Amino acid sequence: DVKVTQSSRYLVKRTGEKVFLECVQDMDHENMFWYRQDPGLGLRLIYFSYDVKMKEKGDIPEGYSVSREKKERFSLILESASTNQTSMYLCASRTGVGEKLFFGSGTQLSVL
Amino acid sequence: DQQVKQNSPSLSVQEGRISILNCDYTNSMFDYFLWYKKYPAEGPTFLISISSIKDKNEDGRFTVFLNKSAKHLSLHIVPSQPGDSAVYFCASRHAGNMLTFGGGTRLMVKP
Numbered sequence: 001d002v003k004v005t006q007s008s009r010y011l012v013k014r015t016g017e018k019v020f021l022e023c024v025q026d027m028d029h030e031n032m033f034w035y036r037q038d039p040g041l042g043l044r045l046i047y048f049s050y051d052v053k054m055k056e057k058g059d060i061p062e063g064y065s066v067s068r069e070k071k072e073r074f075s076l077i078l079e080s081a082s083t084n085q086t087s088m089y090l091c092a093s094r095t096g097v098g099e100k101l102f103f104g105s106g107t108q109l110s111v112l
Numbered sequence: 113d114q115q116v117k118q119n120s121p122s123l124s125v126q127e128g129r130i131s132i133l134n135c136d137y138t139n140s141m142f143d144y145f146l147w148y149k150k151y152p153a154e155g156p157t158f159l160i161s162i163s164s165i166k167d168k169n170e171d172g173r174f175t176v177f178l179n180k181s182a183k184h185l186s187l188h189i190v191p192s193q194p195g196d197s198a199v200y201f202c203a204s205r206h207a208g209n210m211l212t213f214g215g216g217t218r219l220m221v222k223p
Binding site for chain 2: 004009035040041042043044045048090092099100101102103104105106
């Protein structure tokens with residue numbers, strides 16, 4: 001089974017802090033994604049990566065950046081956390097040609 | 113502007129009856145559609161999909177119907193079981209092989 005692991009289940013941070021969310025997948029997938037889930041808005045794509053050191057903006061990239069130094073790891077960075085970034089963050093991966101995404105369990109981030 | 117909409121935020125169904133979850137989309141370029149199920153404290157998991165060249169796909173108790181002219185798809189669960197209680201997201205594929213998700217519908221199946 002594909003496993004996508006997010007390093008933290010819950011995080012509480014203060015406004016202005018720099019926040020790192022880590023994601024690791026173990027199936028050698030080329031593509032990795034970061035989504036946020038908010039009630040009524042579903043899953044919205046923040047950033048994605050087709051390959052190591054490659055990144056593309058999704059639908060809501062403002063306030064976020066990403067890093068992919070190794071194929072299995074994709075990090076989401078909040079340079080200066082704000083309260084409107086309080087959300088559930090979901091990492092996902094897939095093969096280069098597949099449609100199916102495999103998701104991690106999510107990180108519930110609260111910014112106070 | 114949401115290109116994929118799930119207009120019912122929640123649905124309650126009796127065990128053994130049919131659950132019908134609906135999804136509408138606006139982009140006629142979508143060519144593949146998927147349903148994901150999400151339990152609390154877990155990530156979404158893939159449930160069933162359908163290509164735009166088909167109008168129906170079945171997998172056990174789950175059937176997805178696609179009406180391209182109406183830009184509408186639905187997920188039928190028959191019979192519904194308490195373990196089906198979860199949030200269901202529909203997703204549509206578009207250019208660049210990217211997925212756009214709907215807002216989700218919370219299904220509650222009562223014993």
